[in-house]
Each structure stands twice: as structure tokens, then as C-alpha cells.
Amino acid sequence: MTPELRRTLGVFDAVVVGLGAMVGAGIFVALGPAAEAAGTGMLPALGVAAVVAYCNAMASARLAARYPASGGTYVYGRERLGPFWGYLAGWAFVVGKTASCAAMALTVGAYVWPAHAHAVAVAAVVALTAVNYRGVQKSALLTRVIVAVVLAVLAAVVTVSAGAGQAERLGLAAELPRGGVLQAAGLLFFAFAGYARIATLGEEVRDPERTVPRAVPIALGIALAVYAAVAVCVLAVLGPEGLAASAAPLADAARAADAGWLVPVVSVGAAVAALGSLLSLILGVSRTTLAMARDGHLPATLAAVHPRHRVPHHAELAVGAVVALVAATADVRGAIGFSSFGVLVYYGIANASAWTLGRRERPLAMLGLAGCGALAFALPPTAVLAGTGVLAVGVVAYAVGRGRPAAPGA
Template sequence: MSDEPELRRRLGLSDSVVIGLGSMVGAGIFAALAPAAAAAGSWLLLALGIAAVVAYCNATSSARLAAVYPVSGGTYVYGRERLGDFWGYLAGWGFVVGKTASCAAMALTVGSYAWPEQARAVAVGAVVVITAINYAGVQKSALATRVIVGAVLVVLAVVAAVCFAGDHGGAAALPDRIGPRGVLEAAGLLFFAFAGYARIATLGEEVRDPGRTIPRAIALALGIALAVYAVVAVAVLLVLGSAGLAAGADPLARAVTAAGVDGLAPVVRVGAVLAAAGSLLALILGVSRTTLAMARDGHLPRALAAVHPKYEVPHRAELAVGLIVAVVAASFDIRAAIGFSSFAVLAYYLIANISAGTLSVSENRPARAIPIIGALGCGVVALSLPMSSVIAGAAVLAVGAIAYWARKFATR
């Protein structure tokens, strides 16, 4: 029996679903639609469908694995237990670096919508505030996320209703020259908006009755997010068309203006800030838990495994993650952050699907096709991202692998 301090199981089904939704129905729907439309054109909905299929397979594999291994760490733990220490480490490394970039993208989205002229300064401030919320305890984080998700869903419902009922005469399509690679690239960018469902699995050590709660929460959160994304994408395409959707960084605000209700644009901008803040809150929560798990195993400094005696959270891991995210948000571009994050996280889920394929019948393994489709989908979509993202992501994964083997040889 390990003598490591453990986290308290306090999250039920509703809180788990809300944390997953807070990670998905966030900045992605406000930030990823425009670059995805530029890549896929009128085939945007097909790209959304591909991203959803990959996400579903990943979610199913993650849920089955989380039921067998209901502890903090997600695929870092699954890969280690099913495939070996190196693969678990590589998954954890990919998750931490990919989601750190994702956190920075969320923070920059907050800054871009709240105060475009001072976007980086606002992004850093948002990271500081949200790290403080997480430091005070996961229960407060779940409550804050519930409020944010509710507000964002109301804003998105209003956007969809206005767009469906508004003027569709200005919609314009991009030239029909989009090939399969463009559709797959768009799917990779849209995957950025889906990837939060497994945040529930990374919180496995804090979920009550994890074998029952985690699979149900992942399925519910993913289903709700997919429905929301599909409705909003169709509504905005009706008003702007693929050309209008691809033309700017604030498509939902421009869509309500084009639909004839320009007074709603400030409300949409507030919704974008809330959405990005909610995603950032849940993302930092998940990254700090994977950092905790890797620190427990010595892959990161063991000091990061400390659990606060009062707040019962991995406080050093949360502070370290918050500091790094703030530095990245102050230094890098949001589009680069999205592409890099998608590549690293798809690599993470590739390992999750391979791990799920090793489950036995007694461990309630998924249908054989699910991890196969999930693994192939992750690989193909990751390699279809912009070449700069592929090269940067592969280089960072290689650095992590080299560091692992160097440490192994040094301790022999």
C-alpha cells in the first residue's frame, strides 16, 4: 500500500459532467471555428464529424481505462500499466506540454476578447486568478465551472436562435478547392475544442464511485458538447457562409451582427471570455493532476507531488503549472498554441487507444473497432495539421523521450 498522500473523493456525476463540459464548451467554439473553416471551407461540418468520431473513440477508450484505473493521471497511468513505463511517461509528457499550450491559448482568448490591445497582460492576469481558484480546492473549481458553463450555454443558445431566425442573404462560400488534407486539418483544429472530455479521467482519484461515474460523465459531456457545436456551426454557416466564417477571429460576434442584431455582439464577447476562463480553469486542474502523478513516480521533481494539508490539492503542481502557462501566454501566438496543443494531445490519445486495445473481456474492454479507429484517427489527423505544428510537436515529444532514456541510463 502506497504511503503517498491521496486526494479526497468528493466529485459526483453532475460535477464531473460540468468539469468535462467546462473543458470542451469553452474557447474552442469561439476560437477554432474560423481557422477550421479556412482549412475545410464548405466541408466544415464533415470535419466536425471526423473530429467527433475520433473524440468518441478516445472517450470510450479513456472511460474503460479510467474505470480500471480510477486514480489521477489519465493516460499517463494507463500507458504505464498496459504498455510499459516509457509509454506512460510519453503520454504524460505529451499531455502536460500539449495542455500547457492549450491553457495558454485559452488565456489568450480571454485577453483577445476582453481587451485586444492588452491581450497578453490580461491573459497572464487570468492565469493568476484561476490558479488561485484551483488552489483553494477542487470543489470550489467545480462550482465556478458550473456557473460559467451555464452562462456560456445560454449565450450560445441565443447566438444560434438569432442566426437561424436572422438574415441569411450575406452568406458566402469559399471557392470549392478544398481537398481531403484540408478537411483533416480542420478536424485536427476542431479536435482542440473536443479534447476536454478526458479531464474527468485525470480527476479519477477525486471522483466518487469512479467505475460507474467516470464512463457516464464522459459520455454525457461529449454528447452535449457535440450537439452544441453542431447547432452553433450550422447556425453561423447560414449567416456568414464558410468565407465569412473564415474571415476573422470573432465569428460568433460577427454572426449576430450579420443576422441583424448587432446589439448582441458585446454579450457574445462576454460569453467568449467566460467560456475561455471556464476552460482554462478545468485545464489547469487536469494538467496539475497529471503533473502530480508523474511527480509521484519520479518523472518530475518529487516536490510537485505534495498535497496541501488544508485544501487537499496538489498545490505545488498547480503553482508550477500556472507559472509556466503565464510565461507561455506572454510569449506565444494563439494559432501556434492551438496547433501544437492538438498534435501533442492527439499523440496522448493514440497511446490511450492502444492501451484500451489491451484490456480483457473481464475488464470491460470496448468493441475492438473503437481503439483501432481511435488510434488511426489520432495518427492521421495529427499528421494533417499545419507542418509547423507537426514539426514542433514531434520535436518536443522527442526531447521528452531523450530525457527519459538519459535518466534511465544515468541511474543504472
């Protein structure tokens, strides 16, 4: 019999884990693209993104309770909808989160050394891939430290911006682009990434049927309140046009508020948050790649496990190489849009899977599925076309690979 994990986490612990997964580097970089899409409409867009995130997290929680195996929607889609949908969810996760890795790396570059952002991004990817290769993983203590640093930096930005903001500048974007709020919500969805981490704790929390449904809205509510405070203050200082043009909006807000002393602090906070997110993302993408290779959906060599370090070293090197290439050539805004598209498809499949669980689950699952679809196709056309194209490549690969034997030992 497989031993179970120890049930030690209560509601507070689960909320902290959720905040650790959500309140990271996304808020340091996603506000600019959202302001470009919707101006002041980015504020209600935050609420829309949070509602869709809530639906997705609850669908994942219900499915995780039924299928406690690792793999997330890759497993749920396969079990509830069929092998193809599980594969498509895994493919969407890998490509979407690979773009997330590149966006996090580029965030480090934008705040640490803007003139050489791409070079810094590639260096960060190489360094963290080397760390992961040796099996070093981010600890729970480190997660709490990162959350504390990020919240302290965000609080400082809100404080100085609130004292210098010019509320009248918020009227500059009265004319919103058609569909701008939905597009902004799709881009801001990137900043909520990680909320479903709570849903994966079913085997480690006390009374999971009660704890997980309570922890999810609390963690999302706190994250939404923090993001809204930051968005309002930064928007007031920079104005919609200034925010839309900024690659490092929180640092620019500190400069505009005559708080130059805060700029290095913000840069360090953004770098810490982005590096922490990047470390976790590379781990997650490489493990999903390993699972798909074991099932024969990706080349068998990616299923190799290092005999000494016991990590999927071929998968980690492959993921690191692809992320480094994207970070060297892509624009951070394009990476955010592409990432959001892939992850929204992934959670769309999660909601469709939750729909099959029973009548009680259907209203929230339907809202989540509709929300994922609306936000995905409201993203910038380049992100939608690129995402659709890469998903199509995955579909073709699935069709070609059907009947191919799985990796040895799968």
C-alpha cells in the same frame, strides 16, 4: 482499507458533468482555424472529431474501470504498455494542456480587449494561478452555472445568426485544400476537450458499467448538435473567408447580423467559459506534473506540497510561469494546433492501452488509434513539427533520467 467515494451520480448527472467539461471556450475560438483549413468542410469535420472523441472516451472508460487510480493515461500506458509509454503520455498531456491553457487565456483577451489580447491573457493566468495556489477549486455548482451561461450565449448567437444568415455564401469554399477536412477535424478536436471527464467518474456513479457507456455518447451527441448549430449559423453570416479571418468569430457574427447589443454578452460568455476552462486546466496540468515529479520524471522540487494550503505549489507556479510566457508570445491558432497534437498523442496511447484489454475492446481501440494518428498528422505543419520536437525533448529527458532516483517520499 481505502474508503470508496459515494456512488450518487446517475446517467443525467454524468451527462451534465461531461457537458460541463466539453461545452466551454473551445467553440468560441476553434471555428476560425477550422474554416481556414477546410471552408465549409468544417461541418463534416465536426462529425469526424466527435467520432474520434467517442473512441477515446470509451477507451478511457474501460481503462478507468480497470485502473481507478488518479493519473489517467499516464497510469494506463505504464500498466499496459510499459513505463516509457506511461511517461510519454504524461509528457504529451502536460505540454498539450499547457498550450490549451495559453489558448484559453488568449481567448479571454480576444473577446475582452482585442487590442491588448496578450496582456489580458497574461493577467488572467497570473490571477488564476494565485487562486489555485490558495487551494480554491471550481465547484460543481460553478460548473453548472458556467454551462448555463455558455449555452444561453450560444443559443442567442444561433438565433440572431439564423435570422440574418445568407445560405448562398456557404458555396464560397467549394474548393477545399487537400486534407483540409482532416486538418479541420484535428483543430475542432480542441473544442471537444474534456469529454473523457465522464470516464473518470467510475467510483462516483451508480452502476458504472452501464451508466458511463450510456452517458458518453449522450453528452457527445448534445455537444455535437450544439456545435453544429453554431457552426452552420456563424458560417452563414460570416462566410468561410470571413470566419477564417476572425479571432472572435461569435462576436463578429453578432456584429454582422446587426445585433450589436449581443456583442458584450458574447464577450462576457466567452470570458466566463475560458476562465472556467483555464482554472480547471491549470489544476489538471499541475497535478500531473506533481505525479511525474514524484516518479522522478521531472525535477524533484515540483513534487513539493505547500504545508498550509496543501497544494503542489511549486508545480502550480512552474505551470503558471510557462503558460504566461506562451500566452505572451504565441498566436491562439498556433496554440490550438499544438495543443491538439499533444492531446491526440495522449489519447493515441490510451487507445493502444485499451487494445491490450482483450478482443472485445480492439475494434473501437483500433479506430480510435487510427483516428488520433490521422488527425494529429493532418494538423498544420508548424503544429506537427513543434509537437514532434517537444515530444522528442521529452524522450531525450526520459533517456537521460533513467536510473536517476525518484523524489524523496515517492
